[in-house]
Amino acid sequence: MDLPFKDNALLAFFKYLKTEKNFSLHTQKAYFFDIVEFITQTWGDEAIEAQSLAWKQIDKNAAKGYIFSLQESKISKNTLLRKCSSLRSLYNFFQREELQSTNPFQDIKAAKKDKSLPLILSREDISTLLSSPAPYWAQKKGKNNDFMASRDAAILEIIYSGGLRIQEALDINFDQINLEESTLKIFGKGKKQRTAYLGNPAKQALEQYFACRKNAELNWTSANDPVFINLKDLKRLSARSIQRNLKAYLQSCQLPPDITPHKLRHSFATHLLDAGADLRSVQELLGHENLSTTQIYTHISTDRLLQAYDQAHPHAQS
Known part of the structure; x- marks a missing residue:
């Protein structure tokens, strides 16, 4: 810059x-x-x-x-x-640096931050979205459609599987992937390192993408090479590119247009809590420095439990 x-x-x-x-x-x-x-x-x-x-x-x-x-x-x-x-x-x-003796902004209090509850996708919507790149590109004309579909599917899969931020996913180099142990080495905010885990769908999506790269003779030559690349210049894929493609996928499968890659991360956290994961573990998986940042997902999970109670418990019916 x-x-x-x-x-x-x-x-x-x-x-x-x-x-x-x-x-x-x-x-x-x-x-x-x-x-x-x-x-x-x-x-x-x-x-x-x-x-x-x-x-x-x-x-x-x-x-x-x-x-x-x-x-x-x-x-x-x-x-x-x-x-x-x-x-x-x-x-x-x-x-x-001893350039100033006081900080005039130190004790100025601004309004408290809005803590709006993030949008969470259902498991059905997640499944629909993650499987959308293949049929979308199958309708397009072009010789690189398999590559585009497999690349974007792999990105979306690892974001949801590992609870990654979009930039964390796009910053992955080949030496950060361990398919044998189904793990990713992630460098988050402030270059802090954590381990993300690959479920079978995410692992299979990566393997399919690697096969498409090989077929397109786009094999990596260095451990520091970016995993996800733009076909036009063979450089690291930008967040703007995947966000633009995501809008097309959402339209093709009739999902709300305001879904972003970060909503997959939100859904990852909430689905873990719904399944009984403890808050500290989710904090570590997300790479949150403070537990309070993770706690917003407990409100969502509680709301979903209450909704399930209202729908299922006989004494909850009015």
Whole structure:
């Protein structure tokens, strides 16, 4: 990511996010846009390329005023929280580097984050979706249809089987797969490593995809080669590509168009809890740092249990 900044402190901050914090490119971009917005609203557009910025001018009153202006702009609570976090992290870094003695954003409280319950797919819908690439590509004209179908089926299968984030799945290299033990070595947020597990459908989907790669003479040459590639340039497949294909699959099998790859991860967690898995195990499988992040799925699971009770228990009938 190319940065337009000339301010050395700001350049050092983004280098810190990348090299020390190991933030994903997605998170770095979010911080970038949040901080650019702050700079332009505080000092004007020309300040972005200024040699140095007057960071010490920002006191607690100025910080409160800026946050208040964000609240007045009617952005979502989650976006407001993220913007506060970006600026708080920036000034924490300045304190660490002894560029600033105080953090004006430290004690400013924004509205609590909305904790909406994620959409969960039924097992029937999961089965329909995961089997949709093959019939979709069978209707298309082209010599690479088997490759496209097997690749996308394998991606969707391992996301659901392992509870992966879409980028975690697309970042997999060949040395991260152990088919004999049915495991994947996953590097999550902050490059934290965990093990994901492959059920038989996911394992078979990967084996079928590898066979299609071999038939297309696209064998991997290095353990660090990406598993999932774009046929046009043979480079690592982008999240945008699989999201675009997913929309087509959803339409072809008449599932709601707002289903995303992340909904498969949500469904993975809830289906495990429904089947009796304990919360700590689900936390580890998802790669959540805090148990509280995983606990939202217990609410969904409880709701589903109550629904089952209402439908099945004779004394629950009105």
